[in-house]
Amino acid sequence: MPAPAFAIKTDRDQLTIDKLVAAFGDGVLSHERISDMLVITVKKPVIHAVLKFLRDEVDFNFLTSMGGMHYADRDALGLVFHLHSMRNGHRIRLKTETPMKDPVFPTFTDLWPTTNWMEREAWDFFGIQFSGHPNLKRILNMEDFPAFPLRKDYPLEDPTREDKDDSYFGR
């Protein structure tokens, strides 16, 4: 397949890593290229500053998406951001985690108003709170919904059923 005519060849990945590490030091936990884009994991206390830095200094003008994550194996909740620098045609993925017992992040609505509903969605489905959010309430589920349904411990089917034993299906 011929390379797209519009791809810009400069190594923006390395540039982003260098700038971030220079600015935040060991706030950057890891960076690696997983299949399609650079994935950077940062510590929770610096996440807001990192996003502001990426927006203002590294030209990531567009926040494509933000979604919650539940890491059941290490009892943690996380956020995954996709940032896009439209001018450079460059995308990165930014991750951060917090332990289950302290699911509070600062709000990002001051950086990008688009995160308003994304944060409400993360609260609705994962129970991640955002301090300083203007209107943090459930968005897609009803207000008195008793659980955070996208957490792994929330069963999709009725857990009392006995007629569907997964072990018969190699699951």
Place this chain on the structure above:
Amino acid sequence: MSNIVKPDYWQHDLVPNTEHKDLNTLNLGPTHPATHGIFQNVLTLDGEVIQSAEQTIGYIHRAFEKLAERRPFYQITTLTDRLNYCSSPINNMGWHMTVEKLCGIELPKRVEYMRVIMMELARIADHLICNSVIGVDTGALTGFTYIFQQREKIYDIYEEVCGARLTTNMGRIGGFERDFSPKCWQLIRDFVKNYPAALKEFDNLLARNRIFMDRTINCGPFSAERALAYGFTGPNLRACGVDYDVRVADPYSSYQDFDFIIPIGQNGDTYDRFMVRDQEMKESISIIKQALDKLDKLADKKSFTADVPAWVLPPKDEVYNQMEALIWHFKIVMGETEVPIGEVYHCVEGANGELGFYLVSDGGRTPARLHFRRPCFIYYQAYPEMIKGTMLSDAILTMSSMNVIAGELDA
């Protein structure tokens, strides 16, 4: 969901009523014929001028992201249909491409061009609905009834390709379920031939119509800066003057082989959104024509899937007569195809913006996490800002020109 009768801020006095005006609260929706879907907006009105709006969404939430964590990869296609149901094939193929990206499946050119044809047809169908509905909301029902005939023709093509019309479940991971029939090719060629004249007729009715222009110009304008901050994509962003199109910025399915322009507007108002969509439909027709030409020139006249037996069901006669085919068939249907551990983000230019799939696989039979970047969900939150200070009737028009699809909004 919010308090249906009165919003919270009514009690808290978040809207400062300094001039001691008598403000009205109006429930627009959840089911209102003019909103074309289940959208509730609790408006605070000063006379007929909107002071603030509080949105409530989620009325048709169907928990797709949770359901996806319980389904084998090939069964998730039917969930994507029901996101933006006006252009299901784009969603279907976006999902197929996501899995193909994860598994590193390369498709033959022929399949990619066939996909381009179907995706552009879907884009035309979606833009047709949106543009004709803008007409309806300004009081011009005629254009809507005429142009819907063309959408029917597109749906006939869908039917010929996959058997369904609305929730298409079109294609499979790795290609299409079967080759397009000769009748299907004929329908596509007929459509490409006849459609520009029909669109011209529709254009003549609205595009330079004095009443329509007076009604839509400067109705719900939005600046490029705010649009980018709010995460606008697709025609709504382009109407604000930003030439961002995923088909060009991150070409997928061989879009880099095609020659087309990205129409942009200036003011980001309803008229610009209308004209951007209008122009995009013409570009889509040009892309389909180019794809048909390229397909004619390709030596490959047969392949409709990639060579991936782990994903593509073998032909039925082989399943009944060959052991290997039977094993593959069984493995695929039971969802036991092996998937690498990893995570990908793939985005396609959906009819109303960048439709993204963030897929995390832990090597299991289902995704560990699947997040849809639904363009409607992201740009609809700017709606209160767009309609603040405008008249109620302009708010209706702004909403229909934003092309908010309830299925995609609520997932």
